[in-house]
Amino acid sequence: MVAVRYQTTFKLYPYQQVSAQLQAPVRHPVVIVGGGPIGLALALDLGLKGTPVLVLDDHEGAGLGSKAICFAKRTLDIAHRLGAAQPMVDKGVVWNVGRVFHANSEVFEFNLLPEDGHRHPAFINLQQPYFERYLVEAIERARTNGAPIEIRGANQVTAIDPQDGFTTLEVDTPDGPYKIEADYLIACDGARSPLRDMLGLTFDGRVFEDNFLIADVHMKADFPTERWFWFDPPFEGAGQSALLHKQPDDIWRIDFQLGWDIDRKAELDPDRIRARVDAMLSSQTGTVPEYELEWTSIYTFQCRRMQSFRHGNVIFAGDSAHQVSPFGARGANSGVQDAENLGWKLDLVLKGLADDSLLDSYATEREFGADENILNSTRATDFLTPKTETSRLFRDAVLTLAERHTFARPLVNSGRLSVPCTYDGFPHFGPDELQGPAVTRPGAACVDAPAEDGFLLDHLGGSFTILALGLAPSAPVSAHGIDPVVACIPSPSDELTRRYLGDAKQGVYLIRPDQHVVARWPDFDPDAIARAIGRAIGKDS
Amino acid sequence: MPVTLTPNIPDQDGFYDELLRAHEGLSKEQSDAFNARLILVLCNHIGDRDVIRAALAAAK
Known part of the structure; x- marks a missing residue:
């Protein structure tokens, strides 16, 4: 069975x-x-x-x-x-406004205005x-x-x-x-x-000694679609940090960081959870909207x-x-x-x-x-839960300064949103002969941009692709049994130019099936492309 | 020259990590002393009394 x-x-x-x-x-x-x-x-x-x-x-x-x-x-x-x-x-919820609180005061509000020229939002x-x-x-x-x-x-x-x-x-x-x-x-x-x-x-790594209580609540009330994050929440029993986040179907995700030494069973008692949620929801609006608990769970996490x-x-x-x-x-x-x-x-x-x-x-x-990813999430965790008196001193100084001075805001770390890594220095990439923008250097995941009537990524698909910007390839390329698709964009849009060409008038990219850049050149050179294909699939000789 | 109060440090998270690592293994007293030395080093680097005065005000 x-x-x-x-x-x-x-x-x-x-x-x-x-x-x-x-x-x-x-x-x-x-x-x-x-x-x-x-x-x-x-x-x-x-x-x-x-x-x-x-x-x-x-x-x-x-x-x-x-x-x-x-x-x-x-x-x-x-x-x-x-x-x-x-x-x-x-189905997903797109949100832009976030508020960061430290105890009773609002540290700052941010608006993630979406960057133009991408099909998709930064996240849903x-x-x-x-x-x-x-x-x-x-x-x-x-x-x-x-x-x-x-x-x-x-x-x-x-x-x-x-x-x-x-x-x-x-x-x-x-x-x-x-x-x-x-x-x-x-x-x-x-x-x-x-x-x-x-x-x-x-499976080795670092266990963080902390418990997080998750409560998904169903709430129809007219509540702002914003992300609220508290360092040292002022409401009773909320722990060291708290987070409120909206999901589809009128569900709100609430996280409370409870610390290490807790009675898990007692903390999962619905009355106790409701008391916490009531305090959080009323902290900004003064009233507790009607809601139901949908799903609750306690977890500890590890970086390994x-x-x-x-x-x-x-x-x-x-x-x-x-x-x-x-x-x-x-x-x-x-x-x-x-x-x-x-x-x-x-x-x-x-x-x-x-x-x-x-x-x-x-x-x-x-x-x-x-x-x-482990480095980024470890740093966020260290900011959220300072391990020493001095690190807490710096953390609180950052939060205090961030209320008044914008320079301190990027230091506030409640998590850095996932972005793809760039495979710098790995053997299956290169050469970089275009000297183009850093964001699209060999190893990087292709960023989207408007192209023709749609978006660049639509032209790349899921096979090896030669992307020709501002010029047309003069001959087909085939190497090691791979026949790359050719995507030719004679007149690149402003965003496409900014992200892929920089000051160059034209450029040729070889792109892997996972849409990471293998190599790039100022001109179309079939032999160079063939060699780069060999390198990308481990057939250098 | 006014003091810079807009973001000015590349790789902010890396900087913050490095700052905290410099304190690793120090007692509270040693950390406080380290901070004092660090402030003096940075003030000397700035040099300009007007800028230092503006920074003192910004941190109040």
Whole structure:
């Protein structure tokens, strides 16, 4: 039997017996364990490229509770490429005004005026179950068009046995166990990753000794769509910090930082939670609007990662590989970036166009990304919970100065929003011969900009692309079995020029399938492009 | 020349981290002494008495 560990919000992939359960073990090129945001995004990416993929999940849909609620622009850009972004943006909440409080005083108010020339906002607030549902719906649409993606719900992996070149999995189902084999096994099975434990791998890092109480409240009252953040909240029992954030469906996420030494059971008592929520909601408006508690939970967090994301033919992605504090929304967002880094590499390896060693670059690039996320979220945590008297002194000085002087405001750190990392200095990128803007240097994720009638990212798609700005390529390029798509934009818009050309009149970019810049040149040089393709897929010679 | 009170430090989070790290392992008393020395070093770097006077006022 498959144990039910949690309730589901949406039943997305109900259990169905398949013939494979009654046969000798079937070999699959890719088996993904875990149907969360990362596993689903990777499955969709591979399936759209025509690579068969099987997803196993021990439940039948998205778990209860809002969980990840903030999805950043890069994630939406990736979801757009996968054909899943529109319902997310339609459903999600976009907010611009935030207020930062320190005890009884308002430190400052900010307005995140959106930057022009991007299809997507800097981020949206959306409950994770919706994110998963929209990915599954996109998978269903892709399957209708022939994408070889299969999801098996209530299929729990109970044992794995790494063999020479493949892995055997024992899978339990409501109809009993069966076995399958995987050329590549991708562990997207979350922070408590059973696969990681089955392989006896460690997960080291820093545990932050703190408890956070999350309360999702349903509130129809006319309450401003703003993000409110308190350092040292003045209302009783609110702990060291508090956060109020809006989600779709009239749900508000409230976080209270309770400290380490607490009685978890007592703190989850609804009356006690309501007392806190009442105090918070009335602190600015003087009245307590009507609300219901939808979902409550207490969690502690850790900043840590696996030493290596790749162990032979078993590859880890998302929370199974790395965990961060929630400040800055770097959990699900960085995991989706893992998926897009891994997808095209797995695809090329399975199609015989790249050597298996290309997958090592997934591990090194995303380990670097995880380190950057851990650094950012550790700094935010240190600002939120100063560890020494002196660090508290500086923290409070920053908050006091920020009320009067703008210079101190960027120092206020309640989380830095997730942005994609730039793979500076990694061997699969370069050269940079354009001397163009830093934001689009080799290693960077392509930023969006208006192009022709739409947006630049629409021209890039999910394969290697030659982006020609202000000139037309004179000959086709083909190298190592890869025929890049050519996107030619003769008259770049102002924003496109500013972000990709700077002072140059024209430029040529080679862009990877995950929309990171490989290399750029002032002129079209087919031989140079061919060499850069070789470098990008690990065939330098 | 007025004192700069708009953001002026690149990589603000890195700067803040470095500042706190300089205090790591110090007792409160040692930290206070360190801060005093740091202020004197920075004032000497600024040099301009009007700017220092404006900074004193801004921090009040």
